[in-house]
Amino acid sequence: MRYILTLVADRNSTSLSAAMIRRVAEAVRGSKPVLLSEGEAADIPCLEPPDPIAIQQALENAAVDCIVTKTRGRRKALLVADMDSTIVTSETLDELAAFAGVKxxxxxxxxxxxxxxxxxxEALRARVAMLRGLDLDALEKTWKQTELMPGARELVATMRAHHALTALVSGGFTFFTGRVAAAAGFDEHHANGLIDDGHTLTGEVAEPILDRDAKKATLLRLAEQRGVKLSATLAVGDGANDLAMLAVAGLGVAYHAKPIVAREARARIDHGNLRAILFAQGYPASAFVTV
Incomplete structure (x- = not known):
């Protein structure tokens, strides 16, 4: 079988039943399913790319994500992840803005x-300019209320345990990416720099700005340094500035993404958490590394 259809249920709202799996397997003419996690995830090998409409009809609109990958090379050697609304649950710049009264x-x-x-x-410069004069302690206050996305630590730890390089690449700020990278276990992080005078923010961001093209360039550079083909890379993000890196990655995943990203990405997670990315690579829950 050349393709794998991975089904992942959002356990907060549904369970992936044996009947669901069977209906989908029959609808896509797949071979015997492989259970990855009881009630949560399963692989269905397919000869051809499965029909999305047939899948949804078989699932009866249940909160189940469906990700199609090729059988060969499913497990990736490089993970490049966006931060805001992807690895953390919030948009850190928006939360920082609350302390300046301009959220x-x-x-x-x-x-x-x-x-x-x-x-x-352009948008980043405009937003940062509105933070001019903000006391630096607002950064620490924002960090204290920042939370990791469910499954973030498992995703990073499991891929690292299988010798993947993991990088946080964000259009946000190094103040946050450094802390998030440490909390989630990433090997490295890349982001923009906020400029301050030692007491307050100046309203400026360091140039050049890490934007969508820079995210793509970082993925390409890390793949070359790692000596891996692009087919062995994985990128995940939610916003328009992630589209370029999602397009070139071997597996580009739109995570609870904005409409423009959800439309263009080849793989989507609309319901579940970041554990789904591990299931999409064929990892059973028993192989997950929890920290």
Whole structure:
């Protein structure tokens, strides 16, 4: 079988039953399913890429993610992940803006930027300018209320245990990526730099800005340094500035993504958490590394 259809249920709202798996396997003319996690995930080998409409009809609109990969080379040697709304549950810049009293204004710009309506670098400069004069302790306060996405530690730890390089690559700021990378276990992190005068933010961001093209370039550079083909790389993100790296990665995953990203990405996680990315690589839950 040349392809694998992976089904992953959102355990907060449903369970992947044997009947569901059987119906989908019959609908896509797949071979015998392989259970990856009881009630949560299963692989269905297929000869041809399965029909998405047939899958959804068989699932009866249950909260189940469906990811198709090729049988060969499923487990990836490089993970490049976005941070905001991907590895952490929030948009750190928006939360930082709350301490400056401009959260609503900055959220509006963030929303347009992540939907691809305005240039990312332009939007970043505009948002940071609105933070001019903000005390630096607001950064620490924002960090204290930042939470990792469910499954983040498992994703990173499991891939590292299988010798993958893991990198956090964000259009956000190094103040946060450094802390998130340490908390989640990433090998390295790359992001933008906020400029300050030792006491407050100046309203400026260091140039050049890490944007969608820089994210793609970082993935390409890390793959070359690691000596792996692009087919052996994995990227995950939710916003328009992630599209370029998702497009070139061997497995590009749109995670609870903005509409423009969900439409263009080859793989989507709309319901479950980051554990789904491990299942999509063929890891059973018994192989997950928990920290």
């Amino acid at each position: 609503a204004e900055i959220e509006a710009i963030t929303r347009r930027s992540m939907n691809g309506e305005i240039d990312f670098a």
